[in-house]
Amino acid sequence: MSEAEILSAPLVLEYPFKRTVGPVQSAFLTGLREGMVLGVRAEDGRVLCPPVEYDPVTSAELTELVELPATGRVTTWSWEPAPRAGQPLDHPFAWALVQIDGADTGLLHALDAGSPDEVTTGMRVRVRWNDEREGAITDIACFEPAGDEEGGQ
Amino acid sequence: MRDVAVVAFAQSHHVRREQARNEVEMVMPVLHQVKTELGIDQSQIDFTCSGSTDYLAGSAFSFVMTLDGVGASPPISESHVEMDAAWALYEAWVKIQTGAADTALVYGYGKSSPGALRDVLSRQLDPYYLGPLWPDSVALAALQARACLDGGVTTVEEMAEIAARSRRAAADNPFAQLQGSDDPAVLLKEAEIAAPLRRHDCPPITDGAAAIVLAAGDRARELTDAPAWIRGIDHRIEAHSLGVRDLTTSPSTALAAARSGVADAPVELAELHAPFTHQEVIVRTALGLGGDVTVNPSGGPLAANPLIAGGLIRIGEAARRVSSGEAGRAVAHATSGPCLQQNLVCVLEGERGH
Structure with a gap:
């Protein structure tokens, strides 16, 4: 069969699930709405941000929330030269795992850095909040470079 | 058993x-x-x-x-x-x-x-912290590659060599999608598509x-x-959140390897489901494979990576070479999830090893 004979039609696939987020994730997302970053303390004393309901090592239930600053440092990053629909920024940006000051794990988000030459592993960044917030990870519009601002390390 | x-x-x-x-x-x-x-x-x-x-x-x-x-x-x-x-x-x-x-x-x-596909694969991610950002599969692999480069686990030169070696090996595989490759030095002159990854670092x-x-x-x-006798098989998973993992290692692969007895006898050949070049280094290390082990003689996932079938094909390719006598003992590996989250290891031996 030649390609000209192949019929095709658009199909938009949606999985419109609604979910409840549980006590820990709910607190984190509600915190974002208020402009606050929360982590959770794991059994070994580490602070996980974003927080999870169960310890990633022991599976124990975690409940001790810890308030954290809206600053951190980049632990690894990649460059997105052509952002795709739905991604946090519509111009080229870096994806980064950001270790929030006082936390021991990384949070994935966009870093609005202008060009890949402006990004280095270990650089300091701060949260850029969305003006309108609804209790979602997208309440963080992105991270932005924080220059030599004092960190919590 | x-x-x-x-x-x-x-x-x-x-x-x-x-x-x-x-x-x-x-x-x-x-x-x-x-x-x-x-x-x-x-x-x-x-x-x-x-x-x-x-x-x-x-x-x-x-x-x-x-x-x-x-x-x-x-x-x-x-x-x-x-x-x-x-x-x-x-x-x-x-x-x-x-x-x-x-x-x-x-x-x-x-x-x-x-x-x-890059959008579709973002739907396998945690729907609270990751899904709403639509991070695509290549971007996440690139984060892992950066961590590997920063950590001295691999180099862009080694990654280009893995790409070239895989696609040249695929020249002998009539089922492969990509066959043959420019020299690594030529590949490295190409621009990055999701820094630090270049096109050759990604699976088709x-x-x-x-x-x-x-x-x-x-x-x-x-x-x-x-x-081709299955002498050991095991699969293990790590935390989903990329931020709690050390992306430069694969403890789940190492554990599956230990449980399936990879180190019990010498391995001659390995078919590894490492879709991105830097991941081959991580998986090879986790499996404890020496430099004398032939890796991905089929070309591996860098030469053809049908989603869902790609891991099964590694077992099939390893088994085929055990059955033909090309290898007496082989390891096959399959992966699932972002940045090698979940891994399966299968040890295969021919009749003579029975």
Whole structure:
């Protein structure tokens, strides 16, 4: 069969699930709405941000929330030269795992850095909040470079 | 433990776009091939287990269509996984261990071309912290590559060498999608597409299918003169959140390797499901493979990477080379999830190692 004979039609696939987020994730997302970053303390004393309901090592239930600053440092990053629909920024940006000051794990988000030459592993960044917030990870519009601002390390 | 062997393996000619055939038409030829090779029909298969994903097919319970093609009437004993068919093979192996089956047909297929795969794969992520950001599969692999480069685990030169070696090996594989490669030095002159990754570091997007038949003990010896015996098989998973993992290592692969006895005897050959170049270094290290081990003589996932079938094909390729006598002992590896989250390890030996 030649390609000209192949019929095709658009199909938009949606999985419109609604979910409840549980006590820990709910607190984190509600915190974002208020402009606050929360982590959770794991059994070994580490602070996980974003927080999870169960310890990633022991599976124990975690409940001790810890308030954290809206600053951190980049632990690894990649460059997105052509952002795709739905991604946090519509111009080229870096994806980064950001270790929030006082936390021991990384949070994935966009870093609005202008060009890949402006990004280095270990650089300091701060949260850029969305003006309108609804209790979602997208309440963080992105991270932005924080220059030599004092960190919590 | 019952002795279980791979007794037949078939795969499609992998292509970027399988436009003229739907999923059922794509998978039926490989099913016919393994059964014809063994001289059996569906009535002699005790258990059928498939891997596929509705997120590619675009409809719910899409595996039922292919099951109709297999022939599910009169009723057959079957199961399905929404993950790489290497895990369907694991389920079939367990089923045979229970004694409920002596033979099993395992197949998997992925037709990625109708949609935007990078967007589709973002839907497998945590829907609270990751999904709303639509991070795509290449961007996440690039984060891992950066961590590996920063940590001295690999270099861009080694990554380019892995790409070139894989695609040159694929020149001998008639089923591969990408065959041949420029020299690593030439590859490194190309621009980065998702820094630090260049195009050669990424797997192709592939439409394809594969099937394997497993059989136990004497039934395996009846069906073939050269069974590839599964001497160990295990799979392990890590935390989903990328931020809690050390992305430069694969503890789940290392644990699966220990549980499946990889280090119990020398390994001659390995088929590794490491879709991005830097991941081959991580997996090779986690498996404890020395420099003398032949890695991905088929070309591996950098030469053809049909989603859902890619891991099963690693087991099939390793088994084929054990059956032919090319290797006495081989390791196959399959992965699933972002940045090598979940890993399966399978050790295969020929009859002489029995």
